[in-house]
Each structure stands twice: as structure tokens, then as C-alpha cells.
Amino acid sequence: QSALTQPASVSGSPGQSITISCTGTSSDVGGYNYVSWHQQHPGKAPKLLIYDVSNRPSGVSNRFSGSKSGNTASLTISGVQAEDEADYYCNSYTSSDTWVFGGGTKLTVL
């Protein structure tokens, strides 16, 4: 199975909105509403931000939102803050009863 495709890096100034894309195929992202997003700060375990495309666990800021169109899922961070500087990973269920991650996107807050 191939990793989902994410941009290697994105950047934004504080207060701006940024969007990270996650492109797969009809056998993973496009075929199921089982896409999640995780945030990872250096040296830390990943933290769940979004599950099932657009659901936010309790305690996660509503500045984080998820969506999907066709084979591409997206994570939007509204009003980027310095503390949002981290790596972000998407994840999807696949038709093979397995799960696949994206390659990760490094967010730099300018």
C-alpha cells in the first residue's frame, strides 16, 4: 500500500488560515469516511485532532476542522498560532482492511 500524499511543508503567519491536503485513491480516502488527522510536536506522541473526516474529539480546539472531496481530504487550521507549529499526519482506512498514513506535513508559523 502506498502512503497518502501530503505536502512536505506549509507555512502561515499568526492569525492566517492554512489548509493541508491529503490525497489518496478510491480504495482509501475516496472510498470511506474513515480519515483522521494527528498533530505531532517534536519528541512527542501524535495527538488526534480529527476523526471520521470531520469530527473533533472533546478538548481539541475548534480552530481545527476537516473535510473531504473525492480522493482528497483536508485539514484546515483557522487563526494559526505559534503553538500549532508541528508535524501533521493524515490517516485512512483502506479496502484491504488496513490503515495507511500520509507522509506528514511540517507546519511553520512565520
Next chain:
Amino acid sequence: QLQLQESGPRLVKPSETLSLTCAISVGSINTNDYRWVWIRQPPGMGLEWIGNIYSSGTTYYNPSLKSRVTISVDTSKNQFSLKVSSVTAADTAVYYCATRRGGSSRFDYWGQGTLVTVSS
């Protein structure tokens, strides 16, 4: 709220078997609500799903690792385990245990991760 903790040797020799255990200190492994997951991350690289197990013992593995990986569950000890055989330097990674809610992509509880180095 579940709490997970990985344990096992931090250094493994090439060609040997890597063995890790994930202890669940708060909550029970004997539930149909969760799937018990192993994920790894080579230094400086991205996350890779290794596989998961149900409390019933049903397993699913990453096709690229399937021939070398075994995940098992021990309900009496409230823990699940990972074995990776015939390791090489490419298996050097931080290994995480995690949970996923059944019928969902909700990977909501993670261990802190443990770095396993493959080296002679």
C-alpha cells in the same frame, strides 16, 4: 481514559526478533469497543501503521510487514504485544502502541513511544 505504556528491549541485533509489550494501566483490554494498534516512526520520518488486534485475537497487518510481524493479546495481563522477526537497521524506529475505536478512525489513545535500535 485509557493509559498505555510500551516496554521491551531498546537494542536488538540484526536478524533477531524485536519484542515489545503494551500494558494498559487504566481500562481493560477485554472490550469490543477498541482495536489495539502498533504504529512505528523511523527517526526523522513519518508514521507507519504496523497492524492491529481485536480482543478476540483477530489480527490485521500492514502487507509490507505481514511476513515478519505477529501481534498478540494477553487478556489475563491486560496487555498486547508485538514481535518483528529478522530485523534490519530499517526496523529502527520509535514504536507506539495505540487504540482505535471500533467502526471509526478514532486513534485516540497513544503510548509515549519507545525507540528501538537495530544494531550489532
